[in-house]
Structure formats: C-alpha cells, structure tokens
Amino acid sequence: MQLETPPTEKPYDKSEGERRGLVIVNTGDGKGKSTAAFGLALRAHGRGKAVKIFQFMKVPTARFGEHRMFEQIGIPIEGLGDGFSWKSQDLEHSAQLARDGWQKASAAILGGEHFLVVLDEITYPLIYGWMPLDDVLQTLRQRPAHVHVVLTGRRCPPEIIELADTVTEMTKIKHAFNAGVPAQRGIED
DSSP: EEEEEEEOSSSSSOOOOOOOEEEEEEEEESSSSSHHHHHHHHHHHTTTOOEEEOOOOOOTTTTOOOHHHHHHHOOOOOEEESSSSGOOOOOOHHHHHHHHHHHHHHHHHHHOOEEEEEEEETHHHTTTTTHHHHHHHHHHHHHHHHHHTEEESOOOOOHHHOSSEEEEEEEOSSSSGGTTTTTTTTOOO
C-alpha cells in the first residue's frame, strides 16, 4: 500500500451550474450496480423526496431483502419481469412484460411526481431487443427538469451513456462466486 498525504485544500471549486435532474448510469460486470442505485433511493427518501423503483427482471412477487426493507420504509418497488432469461418459460412473454413495464416506468418519469426513478436492470431488455432504445432515450430527454433517473445493468447501450450526466462502471476484480462460493442471502439478493 502506498501512503498519501491528506489534502489540506479542497481539491475542486464549487460548481456554479443549475441544479437539475440527472441521468445516472451504473453499469459494468462488477457487483454493486443495483446496490448503489438503492443507496441513492434511500438518500432521497431520507430527504423526504418521492422515489419509485422499477425492476425489469424481477417478478412482481419477489421478496428479496430490498423489497422487504423498502416496504417497511415506504419506498414503492415494482417487479416488472418474470426472472432472468434462463429461467423464462417463454421469451416472447418476457419481452412483452418488459415493454408493458416500460410503459409504467416511462409514465412515472414523465409524470413528474417522483424526485427519483430507478430503472433497475433495464439494460437487459434493451440489449435483448425486447424494448426500443429510442423510446427510452426520448423519455430521458423529455423528462421534467427536476426528475432524476438511475439506470442499472451490464453493457449499457452507448447511446444512454452519451446522454447520461453521470456514468459509473463497476469493474469486477474478484468475485466469491468464481471461487465456488454460492450467492449469500442479504448480500446478493
């Protein structure tokens, strides 16, 4: 480990720009994309802001840890899919669920009632061709000025990355699963 001297002066100047809704992307093969988005949801909710979370690959009846907690504190979270593609019994049905879910998510974004809308795992139905990318881009461009949107998932389309204000790529350096350790409830659910 290389030791560093702590900075004694602020390493940046205060921004003079306007406050406005941001498009934020968490992508990459590393762990933490959804977790980071949920952290923003908690931060906004803690400030009394309206938040809505849509999960494009989770089933509506999902009861993962985040569902249980968000239900307790009053953040609406909605599963729009039927699980990951390898679990699907009918991929055309999965595609239709994604398109129907996008209509709900788009309406929530454009409606302007929410300070933050999370589109968790939206990249998958996009890269599978289940939803038109142009519709997503149009909604992001036309959203009310105060609405923040977070999109998560691997292989985010470059058109979304270009439009986004903030993009973070989670890079996998090491993952327990690759060493044969199964997913852990409360860590990866």
